Amino acid sequence: MAATGIGAAIPRKEDHRFITGKGRYVDDINRPGQAYAFFLRSPHAHAKINRIDTSAAKNAPGVVEIYTGDDVAADKVGGLICGWLIHSKDGSPMNAGPHPALAQGKVRYVGDHVAVVIADTLGQARDAAEMIEVDYEVLPAVVDLANAQSGAQIHDVAPNNVVYDWHLGDKAATDKAFASAKHVTKLELINNRLVPNPMEPRAAVGEYEEGADSLVLYTTSQNPHVARLVLSAFIGLAPEHKFRVIAPDVGGGFGSKIFIYAEETICVWAARKIRRPVKWNCDRTEAFLCDAHGRDHVTHAELATDADGKITGLRVSTKANLGAYLSTFASSVPTYLYVPLLSGQYNIPAIYGEVMALYTNTAPVDAYRGAGRPEATFVIERIVEMAARELNMDPAEFRRKNFVTQFPHQTPVIMCYDTGDYDASLKKAQQIHDTVGFPSRKAKSESQGKLRGLGYSAYIEACGIAPSAAVGSLGAGVGLWESAEVRVNPIGTVEILTGSHSHGQGHETTFAQLVSERLGIPIDNVSIVHGDTDKVQMGMGTYGSRSGAVGMSAIFKALEKVEAKAKKVAAHVLEASEGDIEFKDGKFTVKGTDKNADWGTIALQAYIAHKFNGQELEPGLKESAFWDPTNFTFPAGVHICELEVDPATGSTTIEKWTAIDDFGNLINPMIVEGQVHGGIAQGVGQALLEGAIYDEDGQLVTASFMDYCMPRAGDLPTYEVGMTTTPCPSNPLGIKGCGEAGAIASPPAVINALTNALGHENLQMPATPERVWKAAQGVRLRQAAE
Amino acid sequence: MPTVTMNVNGRQRSADIDPRTLLVQFLRENLRLTGTHVGCDTSQCGACVVHIDGEAVKACTTLALSCEGSNVLTIEGLANGNELHPMQEAFREHHGLQCGFCTPGMIMTAVDLVRRKGNNLEEKTIREELEGNLCRCTGYHNIVKAIAAGARNMSSMPQSKAAE
Numbered sequence: 001m002a003a004t005g006i007g008a009a010i011p012r013k014e015d016h017r018f019i020t021g022k023g024r025y026v027d028d029i030n031r032p033g034q035a036y037a038f039f040l041r042s043p044h045a046h047a048k049i050n051r052i053d054t055s056a057a058k059n060a061p062g063v064v065e066i067y068t069g070d071d072v073a074a075d076k077v078g079g080l081i082c083g084w085l086i087h088s089k090d091g092s093p094m095n096a097g098p099h100p101a102l103a104q105g106k107v108r109y110v111g112d113h114v115a116v117v118i119a120d121t122l123g124q125a126r127d128a129a130e131m132i133e134v135d136y137e138v139l140p141a142v143v144d145l146a147n148a149q150s151g152a153q154i155h156d157v158a159p160n161n162v163v164y165d166w167h168l169g170d171k172a173a174t175d176k177a178f179a180s181a182k183h184v185t186k187l188e189l190i191n192n193r194l195v196p197n198p199m200e201p202r203a204a205v206g207e208y209e210e211g212a213d214s215l216v217l218y219t220t221s222q223n224p225h226v227a228r229l230v231l232s233a234f235i236g237l238a239p240e241h242k243f244r245v246i247a248p249d250v251g252g253g254f255g256s257k258i259f260i261y262a263e264e265t266i267c268v269w270a271a272r273k274i275r276r277p278v279k280w281n282c283d284r285t286e287a288f289l290c291d292a293h294g295r296d297h298v299t300h301a302e303l304a305t306d307a308d309g310k311i312t313g314l315r316v317s318t319k320a321n322l323g324a325y326l327s328t329f330a331s332s333v334p335t336y337l338y339v340p341l342l343s344g345q346y347n348i349p350a351i352y353g354e355v356m357a358l359y360t361n362t363a364p365v366d367a368y369r370g371a372g373r374p375e376a377t378f379v380i381e382r383i384v385e386m387a388a389r390e391l392n393m394d395p396a397e398f399r400r401k402n403f404v405t406q407f408p409h410q411t412p413v414i415m416c417y418d419t420g421d422y423d424a425s426l427k428k429a430q431q432i433h434d435t436v437g438f439p440s441r442k443a444k445s446e447s448q449g450k451l452r453g454l455g456y457s458a459y460i461e462a463c464g465i466a467p468s469a470a471v472g473s474l475g476a477g478v479g480l481w482e483s484a485e486v487r488v489n490p491i492g493t494v495e496i497l498t499g500s501h502s503h504g505q506g507h508e509t510t511f512a513q514l515v516s517e518r519l520g521i522p523i524d525n526v527s528i529v530h531g532d533t534d535k536v537q538m539g540m541g542t543y544g545s546r547s548g549a550v551g552m553s554a555i556f557k558a559l560e561k562v563e564a565k566a567k568k569v570a571a572h573v574l575e576a577s578e579g580d581i582e583f584k585d586g587k588f589t590v591k592g593t594d595k596n597a598d599w600g601t602i603a604l605q606a607y608i609a610h611k612f613n614g615q616e617l618e619p620g621l622k623e624s625a626f627w628d629p630t631n632f633t634f635p636a637g638v639h640i641c642e643l644e645v646d647p648a649t650g651s652t653t654i655e656k657w658t659a660i661d662d663f664g665n666l667i668n669p670m671i672v673e674g675q676v677h678g679g680i681a682q683g684v685g686q687a688l689l690e691g692a693i694y695d696e697d698g699q700l701v702t703a704s705f706m707d708y709c710m711p712r713a714g715d716l717p718t719y720e721v722g723m724t725t726t727p728c729p730s731n732p733l734g735i736k737g738c739g740e741a742g743a744i745a746s747p748p749a750v751i752n753a754l755t756n757a758l759g760h761e762n763l764q765m766p767a768t769p770e771r772v773w774k775a776a777q778g779v780r781l782r783q784a785a786e
Numbered sequence: 787m788p789t790v791t792m793n794v795n796g797r798q799r800s801a802d803i804d805p806r807t808l809l810v811q812f813l814r815e816n817l818r819l820t821g822t823h824v825g826c827d828t829s830q831c832g833a834c835v836v837h838i839d840g841e842a843v844k845a846c847t848t849l850a851l852s853c854e855g856s857n858v859l860t861i862e863g864l865a866n867g868n869e870l871h872p873m874q875e876a877f878r879e880h881h882g883l884q885c886g887f888c889t890p891g892m893i894m895t896a897v898d899l900v901r902r903k904g905n906n907l908e909e910k911t912i913r914e915e916l917e918g919n920l921c922r923c924t925g926y927h928n929i930v931k932a933i934a935a936g937a938r939n940m941s942s943m944p945q946s947k948a949a950e
Contacts, residue, residue, distance in 0.1 A: 011878050018886030019874040019893060021821015021861035028820035123804065199825045199833060199922050200887040251823075251887030252922050284826035504885030504923045674881050674928060681925030705830035705920065713916035713926040718909070742925075 005517030006733075009670035012509040013523065014502075023249045026203035026218050031277035034205065035064050037267055038125035039280075040115040040132050041289065042107035045141035045361035045698020046152060049105055049134060052115060057131035062124030065274050066132070067266070068115045069104035077101060077269055078235040080260060082326035083477035086164045086335050089354075094164040097155025097359070099325040101235075101262040101269075107136070108154055108324035109361050110698055111289030113262045118270055118278055141361040141698035145298050145319045148358040154324060158359055163322055163331065167354040168339045169413050174352035177313025181304035185387040191375050192765045193296035193321070193692040194685075195708060196368045198503075200251020201282040202261065202291065206268030208275060214242040217268040221247040221531075222257045222501050223541020226478070228533050230260045230328070237269055240533075247531040250503035254682070255367040256291045257503065258543050259328040263290075288703040293692055294368020296321040297334065297375050303383045309391055311402045313350040316342055316379055320357045320365075327366035331357065336414075336474045337372025337462075343411040344380035345422045345458045345636055346402040351412045361698045367543065369682055369743040373461040381457045381748035386761055395752070396426060396435070399458050414474075415462055417634050424724045425660045426458060429638040432720055433658035438642065441655075451645040451776065452655075455752025456638060459745040463737040464549030464633035464728075481628035482546070483538045484554035486515075486562045488621035490607040492600035493525045497624075499539015500551030501531050505675070505739065507547060510667045514552055514733075518559045520586025521599055537624070545635070545737030548667065553731040554627035561623035566602050569621070572612040573597055573605045633728045635736040637661035639680070641749035645757050650773025652688060652754065654717040659745065661721070664728040664736035672738045673721045679742020680719055685711040686743075687750035691766045709766075792853045794819070795863025803850055809843075810834045812850035813860060821861040821890045825920065832919030835891040835898075836860045842898035844918070861890035864897070872943060873897050876936030877929075884923035895919050896933045897940075905941040907934055 004010055017023050054066040080099040087093055098104075102113050115132055119125035142151030142161060149160040178184060205218040215238045221227045224245040232240045250257060263280050271278045282290075297318050304313035320334035339353035370377075388398035400423060409417040430436075438454050445452035465471070468479035485497040494515055500507060512526040529535050542551070563583055570588035571578040580591040589596040597605075605611055609619035642656040659676055666672050689709040693701045702708035727734030747765060754772065755761050763775050791800040794817060801816045813819045813836070824846050825833035834846040837859040864871045873896050876882065883889040899907065899915050912930050921929060 011881070014886070015878040015883060018883055018889050019861075019870070019877050020865055021819070021890050023821070023886050025820075025823070025887065027824070028814075030815075123806065197922055198885070198887075199831060199920060200823070200885065201825065249886065252885040254922070281824075284828070284831075506884070670881050674884060674924060677925035677927040678884065678923045679925075682922070704828050705826050706828050710830075710920050710922070711925075712920065713913040713930060716913075716926055718930070719925070719927055 004523045005513055006667050008513060009668055010509065012506045013512060014506065014508040025200055025249045025251055026205065026220050027281050029205055029218050029248070031205055031207055034277035034279045035118045035120060035274065036122040036125050037270065037278050037280040038117045038122060038129050039113050039263060040117065040129045042103065042110060042112040042114055044107060044136055044138050045110050045143070046139040046154065047107050047136040048139065049103060049107060050137055051135040053133040054115065057117065057128040060124065060128035060131055062120040063128045064118045064120065064276070065270070066115055066117050067102065067270060069100055069102040072100055072102045073104055076236065080262065080265070081230060081234045082328060082331055084329055084332035085475040085477065086166055086331045088164045089167050094331055095155065095158035095162065096326050097157050101265045109363055110700055111286070111363065112324065116266050116270065118274060143360055143362060143694045143696060143698050145321050145358060148360050154359045154361060161359040163326065163357040163359060165356045166335050167352065169352035170350060171352045174313045174315050174350040177350040178302065178304045178315060181312055182307045183305045183391060185303040185383055185390055187301045187383045187386060189299050189378065189382060190764050191295045191297040191299065191378055192686060194294040194368055194690050195288055195692050196254045196256035196291055196294060197287065197710060198252030198254055198256060201284060201287045202257065202263065203281045204264040204267040205277055205279045206271035207277040208272040210275065214238065214244065215268050215272060216244045216246065217264060218246045218248065219264050220250050220257050221245070222250065222253040222503055222543055224501065224531055224533055225499060225539040226541055227260055231265060231268070235265055244534045247501055253503045254369040255294065255371055255543060258541070259292050259366055284705060285703050288708065289700055290363060292327045292364045292366035293323065294365065295375060296365050299379055301379050301383050303387050305387055305391065309393055309398060309401055311346055311348050314342060314348050316353040318355045320355055321360050321362065322357050323360060323362045323364035325364050327364035330364060330366040332476070333367050333372045334375070338376050340414040341373050341376035341460065341462060342380055343413055343415065344377065344384070345404060345460050347404050349412065353413065362694055369679065370740040373740065374683070374744045374747060377457065377459045377744050378748050381459065382751060385456065385752045395456050396430060399456065400426060416631065418631055418729050419726045420634060420636050420662060421724060421726050422458060422636060425636065425638045425662055428722060428724055429640050429658050429660040432660070432722055433640045433656065435640065445644050451647055451757040451779065453753040453757025454640065454642045455749045455756055456640055457745045457749035457752065458638045459741070460634055460636040461740060461744050462632035462634055463545035463740060464629065465544030465546045466550045466629045467631060468628050478540065480540055481626050482540055482550040482554045483624065483626045484558045485537065485624040486555065486558040486622065488562060488603050490604050492521065492603040494519065494521065495527050495529055496555055497529045497536045498551055498555060499536055499541065500547035501542045503542065505542065505547060506668065506671045510671060511552060511555060513667050514555060515559065519599055545739040548735040549633045549728065549731050549737050550627060550629060552733055552735065553629065554625050556732050557625035557627050558623045561625060562621060565621060565623065566606065568617055569606045569612065570597055570602050573602060629730050631730040633664070633730065633736040635661060635663050635738065635741050637741065637745065639745040639749045641753040643753045643757065645754065645772055645776060647776035647779065650769035650776060652767065652772055654684065657717050658720045659742065660724060661738065661741055662724045662726055663738045664725065665734040666723065675738045676721050676742045677719055679740060680746045681711050681716055682743045683746025684716060684750055687747040687765050688767050689715060788851060790850050790854055792856045792858055794858045795860060805851060807850045808846060809848040809850045809853055810845035813845060819860050819862050823887055823890060825887065830920065831888070832891040832895060833888050835894040837894060837898065842895050861894060864893065872939035873936035876932040876939060880928050880932035880935055882924065882929045882932030888919065888921045892919050892921065892929060896936060899933065900937045900940050905937045907937045909934065
């Protein structure tokens with residue numbers, strides 16, 4: 001089955017509907033009699049609401065209902081939750097302020113939800129929203145991290161706007177390493193705030209089925225079961241058996257569609273109240289204002305090295321901006337998804353990280369592609385590069401000297417790296433990139449008045465986000481296993497029901513490839529069912545590069561059960577003992593004979609059930625499994641960015657990009673490479689172009705594609721992507737995960753290349769032409785003076 | 787409400803609409819042609835690109851009434867029955883899509899690009915011409931490859947189809 005099995009770079013099954021315009025996204029779904037929701041949002045970053053007058057608006061044409069925070073409170077709709085409990089250094093639990101779906105008494109960021117207007121048409125809802133009169137008492141806004149602790153208090157429960165003051169690692173041992181260090185490298189950095197911007201804006205259709213007294217929510221979610229769990233168990237809209245959540249085709253997520261937001265909650269709540277379906281579609285500016293943002297750290301880091309150029313300690317202090325409310329998994333991102341990755345690919349005996357998370361009057365900040373790991377990688381890969389430069393060592397050799405080479409490797413910050421070969425990736429990257437030829441390319445650029453730089457990033461990440469017990473011990477409110485069900489039909493076709501969710505990752509193809517490989521059937525005989533809580537029993541969804549390592553492992557486990565059952569059926573059909581049945585390439589044979597039966601025959605016999613006693617062997621062929629691994633997975637690799645700067649204009653052109661990744665075993669290399677391309681693009685976007693900017697009053701200045709610079713085709717290079725392979729030992733397929741690696745690896749590669757070109761370290765992301773031009777002016781002046 | 791009539795994918799279509807109705811709303815809501823997407827409100831992302839009288843236009847900033855009497859081609863009308871247009875086939879073959887949301891607009895833009903610039907497109911040309919189409923998934927790498935291949939393959943199409 002090599003043609004469509006594991007390792008085959010075949011085109012995707014799902015593509016046909018997308019290239020013919022037949023995808024079915026939430027905004028494509030319309031329910032009979034539906035009304036439209038429009039949210040009146042706060043124009044102020046921080047204000048008391050003295051009064052909301054909806055009387056005139058309620059009489060506007062087409063208006064069905066208008067609800068405010070009072071209605072939500074009267075209905076005892078629970079607040080939005082943050083599902084990961086972090087404790088501060090002093091042992092106290094984090095200060096989580098209330099997060100009502102519609103504001104109650106106060107608004108805390110521009111875009112906060114003040115009221116919802118539901119009308120027969122969207123135009124009518126928008127028109128009526130303009131007629132709502134809100135009496136705001138504007139309060140001082142807290143916008144940036146520097147002023148957050150001294151600014152106006154945003155939540156009653158959080159003095160000085162501190163969510164938590166957390167740490168990890170052995171402070172005493174780390175301080176000792178610094179006391180005896182030969183050299184200390186210091187780094188101040190800003191990890192810029194990003195807006196995820198999947199191309200499909202969020203959308204929802206809420207529906208109440210009166211006869212069954214049950215709710216249906218169509219939503220743009222990466223994890224419909226988690227949405228149902230939160231909306232049922234915490235927000236309390238309906239019990240799970242009376243609540244169906246459907247996430248059909250979803251147009252990208254990158255983390256931003258993990259979370260349970262106010263709008264989706266209100267749509268399904270309101271649908272029951274007005275006894276009509278309620279549809280909401282986010283416009284792009286609303287997405288900028290209210291989708292959870294990413295990153296936004298200010299960090300001071302120090303790296304200690306000894307006389308041999310060995311790293312002896314790392315000390316990191318970070319302030320993390322979590323915005324106005326704690327989003328669904330916000331608290332975990334700058335803590336357990338961040339500091340445990342600070343060891344990078346290096347053997348660092350002592351690490352201490354402390355993180356102060358703060359509220360500000362800005363959009364909530366939560367997981368965005370990589371979530372914590374890009375922030376960690378930016379710290380370690382920048383400071384390692386700087387240390388090498390300060391020590392006059394080749395940056396690649398400095399890394400090589402400090403690589404972890406023995407596995408398993410226990411870092412001082414929780415993670416135990418299971419396997420890897422970091423030097424193999426570095427060597428291969430250097431060879432493919434032709435790093436030896438860099439000096440001559442640099443000389444050529446300089447002869448044309450351009451500055452040329454080369455930067456490395458040797459990243460590691462922890463993904464396949466799971467071990468339930470492990471994440472539970474760190475404060476997670478949920479388990480992080482995955483579930484699967486394999487339904488074999490009587491004619492031998494197979495339906496895979498998975499708790500993973502595809503929003504671009506190509507699961508309909510890769511998951512079918514696994515089935516094709518295992519059962520020896522064509523991928524066209526396999527369908528992948530996902531994104532519907534009425535079809536799939538449970539699931540934790542897709543994020544943290546977990547669908548391959550965790551989701552497919554669950555399918556693998558269920559397939560093993562199916563195979564075992566099918567062998568029992570085959571034994572009866574072929575009149576042999578079960579132990580003599582062999583299954584290979586879709587055929588059951590009796591060992592040592594030519595007696596055989598194909599897959600379809602055995603599937604049919606399992607349902608006809610004439611050949612065996614139904615009391616001893618149950619008819620049918622359907623199995624399910626939950627998979628909970630023993631560890632995270634640890635993809636790692638080396639990216640090399642080579643770029644040219646025009647000092648006259650500050651424009652940066654990436655000339656060459658080499659990415660060598662170790663993702664363990666690959667199911668579909670074409671899809672894996674596509675994930676790498678997209679990840680790099682987002683990382684280059686962070687490094688050169690993107691940044692969410694609030695003005696001092698808390699207005700988001702970058703709230704459209706005209707103001708927020710998304711990477712375009714002309715901003716990006718062609719990528720050279722290659723692999724090395726050390727199979728992951730903690731899952732049966734040896735998969736590590738590839739979804740986030742590009743976004744994790746790329747920002748430091750770009751900034752290391754830029755600072756290499758400029759010859760100094762004074763450059764922050766995004767390195768826009770203006771910033772690069774300013775940084776290059778110093779270089780030209782210095783050269784002139786020399 | 788005024789009535790608008792236009793030819794969409796070869797069929798005369800007519801509806802009474804609110805004058806503020808955008809072409810993309812007319813296509814998606816009145817005609818239920820949901821392959822044309824809305825990714826922004828500022829004509830930046832290109833998920834809504836359709837052809838009006840043979841030229842690529844962003845349907846999110848075009849009033850439906852302004853298309854009275856026009857010939858409109860959407861992604862749903864691009865294939866020849868069950869036979870995919872070479873540009874559609876190239877996107878599939880070269881993995882030029884992931885989530886699929888930007889894809890209809892990308893393909894419609896690409897077909898228009900070939901009309902304007904011919905069948906032999908350099909990488910640089912393709913990248914520059916995609917200025918008005920955003921993709922957040924692919925990093926454009928495979929989109930650029932797909933458009934180059936699709937453009938080449940379009941040279942063997944009958945002239946009348948290629949012009950659409």
